[in-house]
Amino acid sequence: MNAAPADQIRLLDVQALDVRLSQLAHKRASLPEHAEIESLTKDLTQLRDLLVAAQTEESDTAREQTKAEQDVDQVRQRAARDQQRLDSGAVTSPKDLENLQREIVSLAKRQGDLEDIVLEVMERRESVQERVSELTGRVASVQGRTDETTARRDAAQQELDGEAAAVTKEREVVAQSVPADLLKLYEKLRVQQGGVGAARLFQRRCEGCRLELNITEINEVRAAAPDTVLRCENCRRILVRTSESGL
Secondary structure, eight states: OOOOOOHHHHHHHHHHHHOOOOOOOOHTTOOHHHHHHHHHHHHHHHHHHHHHHHHHHHOOOOOOHHHHHHHHHHHHHHHHHHHHHHHHHHOOOHHHHHHHHHOOOOOOHHHHHHHHHHHHHHHHHHHHHHHHHHHHHHHHHHHHHHHHHHHHHHHHHHHHHHHHHHHHHHHHHHHHHHHHHHHHHHHHHHHHTTTOOOOEEETEETTTOOOOOOOOOHHHHHHSOOTBBBOTTOOOEEEEOOOOSOO
16 A cells, blocks of 8 residues: 555544544543542442431331320320219229229329330430431532532533544544545554554654564665555554654
8 A cells, every 4th residue: 555655644643633532531431530429329329228217217216106105195094084083972882992093003003104115215216316317417418529529520521522522623634634545444453453553663663562673674664665555564553654763
């Protein structure tokens, strides 16, 4: 394949722009905010699970407290009715009177036990409410950090995308000035060779594979016509000669 030396030099410009695009893509994918957001998201998920569990426990404890208070109220009402019967003098039988007095004493003890239960449930509920409040604050804090980091990541990505768009446009302009067959070969090699399809021959060294050409290869390069498209014998990339090739 033949191509004017100037066209081959422009191919190096295309390669440089492709390298820059690869660097920008790598930088975009490697932004530190990605790992930070992933870590914060995990923390946020765990905290939200804990918060839901705490809220569920608080709801269950609230129902338990309501039930315990209802039990106390029922015992209190029954005791009040029994006391009213006792005070009214409606019960005259000694045996019935003794049973009524015994029931009033039993109800008083029962009421005391139930009130102790209410206090214990209230203490547990208060503790759970404090836990809910704490977790709510922690969720809000982590969510805030997540939002801040996400905004920072998005801004960085937008800046990189803008630069990539500018480089892509420049690449299109430069690539249009390279002969189609030469550009096609370059694109094929670029895919095969990890993103580098053309390399400069600098001081007798291929900048693609970083290997120095031996004397036989140097002589072949010297003997080749200026418009001959050379290939590196080691990495098979397009080898572009310049004034700094050391020939």
